Amino acid sequence: MTAMRERYEGNFLEGLDIEEGKTVTLTVKAVAPAGTEKDARKQIIKDAIVSFEKAGKRFILNKTNWKVICAVIGKDESQWTGQQITIQRRYLSSFLGHENVPCVRVIPPRGTPISMSVHAWMGAATPYTDDELKELKTKRRR
Secondary structure, eight states, X not given: OHHHHHHHOOSBOOGGGSOTTOEEEEEEEEEEOTTSEEOTTSOEEOSOEEEETTOSSBEEOOHHHHHHHHHHTXXXXXXXXXXXXXXXXXXXXXXXXXXXXXXXXXXXXXXXXXOHHHHHTSOBSSOOOHHHHHHHHHHHHX
16 A cells, blocks of 8 residues: 555645645745746646755645635745645635645734635645535535
Protein backbone atom coordinates (compact mmCIF):
# COMPACT_ATOMS: atom_id res chain seq x y z
CA MET A 1 0.00 0.00 0.00
CA THR A 2 2.79 2.44 0.85
CA ALA A 3 4.48 1.86 -2.51
CA MET A 4 1.23 2.71 -4.34
CA ARG A 5 0.69 5.84 -2.23
CA GLU A 6 4.25 7.01 -2.93
CA ARG A 7 3.89 6.24 -6.63
CA TYR A 8 0.80 8.43 -6.99
CA GLU A 9 1.65 11.01 -4.35
CA GLY A 10 1.43 14.55 -5.69
CA ASN A 11 3.63 17.56 -5.04
CA PHE A 12 0.79 19.75 -3.86
CA LEU A 13 -1.32 19.77 -0.69
CA GLU A 14 -4.71 18.07 -0.85
CA GLY A 15 -7.49 17.79 1.69
CA LEU A 16 -6.59 14.23 2.65
CA ASP A 17 -3.02 15.30 3.52
CA ILE A 18 -4.32 16.94 6.70
CA GLU A 19 -5.73 14.85 9.52
CA GLU A 20 -9.43 15.44 10.02
CA GLY A 21 -10.19 17.88 12.81
CA LYS A 22 -6.60 19.13 13.05
CA THR A 23 -5.27 22.54 12.12
CA VAL A 24 -1.73 23.07 10.91
CA THR A 25 0.10 26.38 11.18
CA LEU A 26 2.81 26.89 8.57
CA THR A 27 5.28 29.65 7.77
CA VAL A 28 5.31 30.93 4.20
CA LYS A 29 8.70 30.35 2.57
CA ALA A 30 7.96 31.68 -0.93
CA VAL A 31 5.14 32.51 -3.33
CA ALA A 32 5.30 31.64 -7.03
CA PRO A 33 3.01 34.10 -8.83
CA ALA A 34 0.06 32.83 -10.86
CA GLY A 35 0.97 31.55 -14.31
CA THR A 36 4.68 31.06 -13.64
CA GLU A 37 4.83 27.29 -13.09
CA LYS A 38 3.75 24.15 -14.91
CA ASP A 39 2.24 20.95 -13.57
CA ALA A 40 3.41 17.39 -14.30
CA ARG A 41 1.56 17.49 -17.63
CA LYS A 42 3.43 20.68 -18.62
CA GLN A 43 0.23 22.76 -18.28
CA ILE A 44 0.54 26.28 -16.86
CA ILE A 45 -0.84 26.48 -13.32
CA LYS A 46 -3.14 29.50 -13.34
CA ASP A 47 -2.96 30.13 -9.59
CA ALA A 48 -0.27 31.31 -7.19
CA ILE A 49 1.66 28.55 -5.42
CA VAL A 50 2.82 28.86 -1.82
CA SER A 51 5.73 26.89 -0.38
CA PHE A 52 6.27 26.55 3.35
CA GLU A 53 9.22 26.17 5.66
CA LYS A 54 9.65 22.57 6.88
CA ALA A 55 6.92 21.23 4.55
CA GLY A 56 7.46 18.95 1.59
CA LYS A 57 4.36 19.91 -0.36
CA ARG A 58 3.39 23.23 -1.84
CA PHE A 59 -0.08 24.74 -1.90
CA ILE A 60 -1.91 25.88 -5.04
CA LEU A 61 -4.11 28.78 -4.01
CA ASN A 62 -7.65 28.82 -5.28
CA LYS A 63 -9.71 32.01 -5.13
CA THR A 64 -11.19 31.26 -1.69
CA ASN A 65 -7.84 30.60 0.00
CA TRP A 66 -6.22 33.57 -1.76
CA LYS A 67 -8.95 35.88 -0.46
CA VAL A 68 -8.56 34.56 3.10
CA ILE A 69 -4.78 35.04 3.02
CA CYS A 70 -5.28 38.56 1.68
CA ALA A 71 -7.67 39.28 4.56
CA VAL A 72 -5.17 37.91 7.09
CA ILE A 73 -1.79 39.08 5.69
CA GLY A 74 -2.58 41.55 2.90
CA LYS A 75 -2.84 41.54 -0.90
CA ASP A 76 0.85 42.11 -1.58
CA GLU A 77 2.14 38.56 -2.12
CA SER A 78 5.73 39.77 -1.76
CA GLN A 79 4.93 40.47 1.91
CA TRP A 80 3.69 36.94 2.65
CA THR A 81 7.16 35.42 3.14
CA GLY A 82 7.81 34.71 6.82
CA GLN A 83 4.13 35.08 7.74
CA GLN A 84 2.15 32.22 9.24
CA ILE A 85 -1.14 30.80 8.03
CA THR A 86 -3.29 28.06 9.47
CA ILE A 87 -4.82 25.39 7.26
CA GLN A 88 -7.35 22.66 7.88
CA ARG A 89 -9.12 19.87 6.00
CA ARG A 90 -12.64 21.02 5.25
CA TYR A 91 -15.49 19.45 3.28
CA LEU A 92 -17.52 20.88 0.42
CA SER A 93 -21.06 19.49 0.30
CA SER A 94 -20.69 18.99 -3.45
CA PHE A 95 -18.09 19.78 -6.08
CA LEU A 96 -17.84 18.56 -9.67
CA GLY A 97 -20.61 16.01 -9.09
CA HIS A 98 -19.16 14.54 -5.90
CA GLU A 99 -20.36 14.89 -2.30
CA ASN A 100 -18.33 15.51 0.86
CA VAL A 101 -15.28 16.59 -1.10
CA PRO A 102 -12.23 17.11 1.16
CA CYS A 103 -10.26 20.27 0.47
CA VAL A 104 -7.64 22.47 2.13
CA ARG A 105 -8.81 25.77 3.54
CA VAL A 106 -6.87 28.63 5.08
CA ILE A 107 -8.51 29.31 8.44
CA PRO A 108 -8.55 32.99 9.40
CA PRO A 109 -8.06 34.04 13.01
CA ARG A 110 -11.32 34.67 14.84
CA GLY A 111 -12.61 38.15 14.07
CA THR A 112 -10.98 38.44 10.63
CA PRO A 113 -13.53 40.01 8.30
CA ILE A 114 -14.18 37.88 5.22
CA SER A 115 -16.93 38.27 2.64
CA MET A 116 -20.05 36.13 2.67
CA SER A 117 -19.06 34.62 -0.69
CA VAL A 118 -15.77 33.43 0.82
CA HIS A 119 -17.51 32.21 3.95
CA ALA A 120 -19.92 30.16 1.79
CA TRP A 121 -16.98 28.31 0.19
CA MET A 122 -15.12 27.56 3.45
CA GLY A 123 -16.91 24.22 3.81
CA ALA A 124 -17.57 22.22 6.96
CA ALA A 125 -14.99 21.01 9.46
CA THR A 126 -16.49 17.50 9.39
CA PRO A 127 -18.18 15.54 6.60
CA TYR A 128 -21.82 16.35 5.98
CA THR A 129 -24.35 13.76 7.16
CA ASP A 130 -26.78 12.23 4.65
CA ASP A 131 -29.58 14.36 6.15
CA GLU A 132 -27.54 17.55 5.78
CA LEU A 133 -26.72 16.72 2.15
CA LYS A 134 -30.43 16.08 1.41
CA GLU A 135 -31.36 19.40 3.02
CA LEU A 136 -28.72 21.29 1.02
CA LYS A 137 -29.93 19.69 -2.24
CA THR A 138 -33.49 20.71 -1.43
CA LYS A 139 -32.40 24.33 -0.76
CA ARG A 140 -30.51 24.47 -4.08
CA ARG A 141 -33.59 23.37 -6.04
CA ARG A 142 -35.71 26.24 -4.66
